[in-house]
Amino acid sequence: MAKSPGLPYHGCLSPEGILREIQINLLECKVCFETFSTEQRERRPQNLSCGHVLCLECITALSHPLLRKLECPFCRQLCTVDSTSHCQVLCDLQQLLVSRSPTSSVPPRWAKGSSVTTTSLHLCAAFGGWGTLINPTGIAPLGSSGTIVVVHGGEKRVVVFSLQGGKLHSFGPEGKASGEMCYPVDVAVTPSGYIVVTDAGDKTVKVFTSRGNCVLTIKDSFQLPWGVDTDSCGHILVSDVQAGTLSQVKVDYCHGVILEHQTVVSDLQSPKAVACCHVTGNSAVMEHPSDITPSAERHTFRRLRVFTKDFQLLYQTDTFSLTLQSTVRLNMSAVVFSRDGDLMVTDSDQGMVFSLGKLQHGPVLTPLVVDHLIRPVGVIVLNNLLITLDGGDHTVKIYTPKSDSGATMK
CATH class of the missing domain: 2.120.10.30 (TolB, C-terminal domain)
Structure with missing residues (x-):
């Protein structure tokens, strides 16, 4: 199972809140904060030998070009690039969420019908x-x-x-x-x-x-x-x-x-x-x-x-x-x-x-x-x-x- 650098506990969350937590905590690379993607090779989620997951681009950027080793940014364990593997479970989870909500892969963060304006x-x-x-x-x-x-x-x-x-x-x-x-x-x-x-x-x-x-x-x-x-x-x-x-x-x-x-x-x-x-x-x-x-x-x-x-x-x-x-x-x-x-x-x-x-x-x-x-x-x-x-x-x-x-x- 893929490790997260630390998932927060928020008590009783709504289904939409749980989906949002999954999107942010599991389906983003915690180094570059980009969403994992199976369609873009550099954004594919990869397992390190310690169990933490980074995108392929960040693994390449953090590793020594000759020794092909890197220090995990979360647990500091020394890992080799050759020992990384594709994290299929996160790809499957992402596909499941997309199929559940084809119009939007990101759950809404506030209630529908809200009177607030947005200045993102x-x-x-x-x-x-x-x-x-x-x-x-x-x-x-x-x-x-x-x-x-x-x-x-x-x-x-x-x-x-x-x-x-x-x-x-x-x-x-x-x-x-x-x-x-x-x-x-x-x-x-x-x-x-x-x-x-x-x-x-x-x-x-x-x-x-x-x-x-x-x-x-x-x-x-x-x-x-x-x-x-x-x-x-x-x-x-x-x-x-x-x-x-x-x-x-x-x-x-x-x-x-x-x-x-x-x-x-x-x-x-x-x-x-x-x-x-x-x-x-x-x-x-x-x-x-x-x-x-x-x-x-x-x-x-x-x-x-x-x-x-x-x-x-x-x-x-x-x-x-x-x-x-x-x-x-x-x-x-x-x-x-x-x-x-x-x-x-x-x-x-x-x-x-x-x-x-x-x-x-x-x-x-x-x-x-x-x-x-x-x-x-x-x-x-x-x-x-x-x-x-x-x-x-x-x-x-x-x-x-x-x-x-x-x-x-x-």
């Missing part, structure tokens, strides 16, 4: 994969020059990448000492370039320079810190899942000193993702009430709250409200503001990214990313790019507007 973005690049990234959980832009920071469960748990996928440097080995990481969950970067990480393992928030030198560790202030972002002044916003709070921390970064630490919102239910808008000063928090009372609903329930600069509630919506308005049931997870203040959320069940607009007059639900995502756990906007962190296949994926779509990431 195009996948232009992807990098990472198992080994380079291990169960990544957070992503943030490091300045505007095209550098990003990712936290994951690897040997060094904070990694800085270029947009071309080059690993610039990494830091934060596993441990509880200064400069070490137990279980990093989320990451943010201040306007002046300091990297802030929430560590759920030892219940701290840690601040580093862009080169990885530990500046400050905030201890004994949180029960279970989770989401983090920074505002235009460099103040840190942290959600606490267990305490149900949103805290603001003001720091003197040059001297590594906490100037002020206050709870700004205290009535939240299992708050996780946090986002700040540098244009308006608003902040957004994603609540997971169903994590507290999982038996209350069969389906996952999420609540999104948006606060003003002085933390007055500006707007809120939730899974149920969005379903009534658009027939689309979102499992909202990550959240981010665009450059002009539109709110964007990821859907970790459907593998999509939606724009909700500015929310003051109600959400205008617009799918932005509808392809190639498995389980998005993070999303950022950098220049005119939308960059997602996919926990399903441990990758960073970069999307741009299609030339004919009129989409923009402003």
Whole structure:
């Protein structure tokens, strides 16, 4: 049986959802993200001796031209090109799905009759994969020059990448000492370039320079810190899942000193993702009430709250409200503001990214990313790019507007 680099579990899926999972998890090469094809020789699925499956083109590209050997990009086992074999089971599965739905080989990602409009973005690049990234959980832009920071469960748990996928440097080995990481969950970067990480393992928030030198560790202030972002002044916003709070921390970064630490919102239910808008000063928090009372609903329930600069509630919506308005049931997870203040959320069940607009007059639900995502756990906007962190296949994926779509990431 063909191996996958890691299939996500989403609980009870509809038949259409199961078909979509098969399309994305089994019928795409996880190196080039192209769909397997029996008609194109270079796209034929091939078994490596370790059991993982790549397309023939990627096997050729990754193997040594003389030794005809390659290292599996998922398990790092050394394999020979001569030992590869055609993966007939995936070809048969693909033919079965095509015969089941002759008009479209890709199952719909939202309900028929949905009132949403579509402004699809195009996948232009992807990098990472198992080994380079291990169960990544957070992503943030490091300045505007095209550098990003990712936290994951690897040997060094904070990694800085270029947009071309080059690993610039990494830091934060596993441990509880200064400069070490137990279980990093989320990451943010201040306007002046300091990297802030929430560590759920030892219940701290840690601040580093862009080169990885530990500046400050905030201890004994949180029960279970989770989401983090920074505002235009460099103040840190942290959600606490267990305490149900949103805290603001003001720091003197040059001297590594906490100037002020206050709870700004205290009535939240299992708050996780946090986002700040540098244009308006608003902040957004994603609540997971169903994590507290999982038996209350069969389906996952999420609540999104948006606060003003002085933390007055500006707007809120939730899974149920969005379903009534658009027939689309979102499992909202990550959240981010665009450059002009539109709110964007990821859907970790459907593998999509939606724009909700500015929310003051109600959400205008617009799918932005509808392809190639498995389980998005993070999303950022950098220049005119939308960059997602996919926990399903441990990758960073970069999307741009299609030339004919009129989409923009402003």
